[in-house]
Amino acid sequence: MTTTDERGSPALIECEAAARALYDYLDGRLPMATEASVYWHIETCRNCASHFAFARRVLDLVPSAVPLAGEAHALRARIVESLKVEGYAER
């Protein structure tokens, strides 16, 4: 595991460690010291910076690619009908 060195600055990590930490980093789930190490790695490593940026963009694009279903009027009506049988009183 990555830790800080004696001087308290983030330890240097390799591309492999950065890749392993990719999604934990993007999701903000890393301990602070590890997060700092990953941050400094991608600041100084072009390949990893590019990979992280790409992964970040894909994650950002996912929600708009799967939009909400809209009002689903027909289905809602169907559901309400089936609930009425159970005693539901539509307002």
Next chain:
Amino acid sequence: MTELERDAAFDAQVLAALPHVVRFARALAHDDALADDLVQETYLRAYRSWATFRAGADARRWLFTICRNVYLRHRERESRVVDTSGEDAELESLAAAVEHGQAERSGLGDLLDRIEVAPAIRSALAAVPEVYRTAVILVDVEGESYEAAAEVLGVPVGTVRSRLFRARRLLQQSLFKYAVDAGIVRTPAPPGPGAG
């Protein structure tokens, strides 16, 4: 609480979540007609057990849990769920990094600016097994925490994490493949001249 008040609360908290439940069910079932059936069954069960719902709990999360149980029951006799909790999600990430480097060298660079991303993501999600798709929908689309997703799916947080990692990796991979199929990138980069 009167019956009328009970039903009003059901409207405000449960029926109001319908678009989210529909989206979730469609991601699970991958068949809109089946998804609608799942949603209807979900609401029926939710209504019957509405009295047990704790005030202040997250109704949407509760509905996702019911919906997934309905779905699992539905496909009980189909292929069993692939449990990937034992797999090394971190190694997957490593492979993704290597692939990313290769793809970039073969002209990937601005891939996301050059393809229609939304359809590419939808078809990529359609292609991955349901357990991965569900993790992505809960965390990346609905914005649930790993912990909340674990609660909905009834698995440990570590399993959510590894499913999510793998799903995202498969998603990246599919985007590359989509770009290759669309003739946007060549992989691997062919050596020598005459490639234009």
